[in-house]
Amino acid sequence: MAGSRLLVRARTPGGVAECPGCGAGSARVHGVHERRLADLPFDGRSVIVRVRVRRLYCPTQGCQRTFREQVPGVLERYQRRTTRLTGHVRAAVRELAGRAAARMLGRWSVRLSRQTAVRVLLGIPLQTQEVPRVLSVDDFALLRRHRYGTVLIDGATHQRVDVLPDRRSGTLETWLWVHPGVEFVVRDGSATYAEAIRRGAPTALQVADCWHLWHNLVRAAEKVVAAHARRWAAAGPKRRQLTRETTTLAHWHAVHDLLDHGVGLMDCARRLGLGLNTVKRYSRVSEPEKLRRPPQYRASLVDPYRDHLRIRRATEPGVAVTTLLAEITALGYTGSLNLLHKYPNQGRAESARVMPSPADSPPGSPPAPANWASSGTLI
Numbered sequence: 083m084a085g086s087r088l089l090v091r092a093r094t095p096g097g098v099a100e101c102p103g104c105g106a107g108s109a110r111v112h113g114v115h116e117r118r119l120a121d122l123p124f125d126g127r128s129v130i131v132r133v134r135v136r137r138l139y140c141p142t143q144g145c146q147r148t149f150r151e152q153v154p155g156v157l158e159r160y161q162r163r164t165t166r167l168t169g170h171v172r173a174a175v176r177e178l179a180g181r182a183a184a185r186m187l188g189r190w191s192v193r194l195s196r197q198t199a200v201r202v203l204l205g206i207p208l209q210t211q212e213v214p215r216v217l218s219v220d221d222f223a224l225l226r227r228h229r230y231g232t233v234l235i236d237g238a239t240h241q242r243v244d245v246l247p248d249r250r251s252g253t254l255e256t257w258l259w260v261h262p263g264v265e266f267v268v269r270d271g272s273a274t275y276a277e278a279i280r281r282g283a284p285t286a287l288q289v290a291d292c293w294h295l296w297h298n299l300v301r302a303a304e305k306v307v308a309a310h311a312r313r314w315a316a317a318g319p320k321r322r323q324l325t326r327e328t329t330t331l332a333h334w335h336a337v338h339d340l341l342d343h344g345v346g347l348m349d350c351a352r353r354l355g356l357g358l359n360t361v362k363r364y365s366r367v368s369e370p371e372k373l374r375r376p377p378q379y380r381a382s383l384v385d386p387y388r389d390h391l392r393i394r395r396a397t398e399p400g401v402a403v404t405t406l407l408a409e410i411t412a413l414g415y416t417g418s419l420n421l422l423h424k425y426p427n428q429g430r431a432e433s434a435r436v437m438p439s440p441a442d443s444p445p446g447s448p449p450a451p452a453n454w455a456s457s458g459t460l461i
């Protein structure tokens with residue numbers, strides 16, 4: 083015993099061992115050496131087993147090799163862990179994968195790196211599954227828009243049956259030929275899979291899967307909505323836009339209501355979900371109008387056409403931006419579609435005030451006076 087480790091010395095029982103080359107038994111010792119393996123931890127300490135194993139000589143004519151004896155079920159070939167420890171490690175990595183499994187096992191005195199944990203996970207042999215009655219087929223992205231694979235799921239147990247390297251018809255067809263017995267195949271709307279199933283499992287009934295049915299229905303509904311968007315914008319009630327101004331007003335009133343009821347600044351901020359400094363600023367201002375601040379818009383190429391835009395949007399609420407672009411371009415607009423897109427989103431098309439463009443005012447002249455009280459926005 084040394085510190086946090088237990089050291090166990092062991093040796094193989096001796097007797098005849100089977101040659102891996104020809105299968106003949108042999109007990110002729112060629113040499114002895116030691117294998118060092120980790121075993122299940124004991125009493126919170128890791129256990130190291132040093133096993134003396136024999137290297138035997140095969141006497142068969144033509145084989146005559148030397149081989150190391152194995153202890154099946156206890157020590158596996160090339161392994162640094164006993165079979166039972168490997169079983170525990172596999173169970174952990176199957177649930178937790180690399181990093182988490184390595185941390186968890188470390189708490190149980192089984193030390194391994196996350197890379198080793200991943201290697202153990204990849205080394206777990208896949209179970210040979212029976213061919214399911216109901217097979218679900220779908221593609222998935224290995225590298226979006228470039229490489230796709232096909233995953234096969236048992237429709238009854240929802241367990242993965244197999245993964246195919248691509249989503250080509252021939253690959254699935256071959257799989258179905260090699261694994262006969264599928265009675266129902268659930269698939270998306272893909273004609274490629276339909277063809278593969280028709281050829282690979284001609285007697286199987288093809289069923290559209292629920293997710294894709296809903297997905298396609300939603301897509302179709304969205305298309306219809308988008309196609310009639312202009313009419314709906316004109317017909318529906320005018321949407322009340324939640325501007326920064328209304329939000330600020332609401333916050334100012336909420337802050338002052340709470341303060342009037344004797345709530346502290348800190349508590350106020352917590353209840354309203356605002357920053358403490360914001361609450362302090364609102365508390366200092368006695369009237370909401372004092373929070374008004376001039377809008378900080380830079381001059382835009384769209385400014386000269388603001389009135390036109392406002393009128394057009396009022397008379398035809400759902401008018402397309404591209405239509406507006408064509409109209410103001412005819413009037414002399416030289417900016418981009420993107421700029422025009424952003425303009426109404428910033429609330430500028432409705433704002434009554436336009437920032438004077440630097441080009442409009444002669445150099446050295448003072449900034450144009452503006453009536454903030456009527457046209458500013460609240461901060």
Ligand SMILES: [Zn+2]
Binds near residue numbers: 101102104140145147
């Ligand atoms: Zn042999």
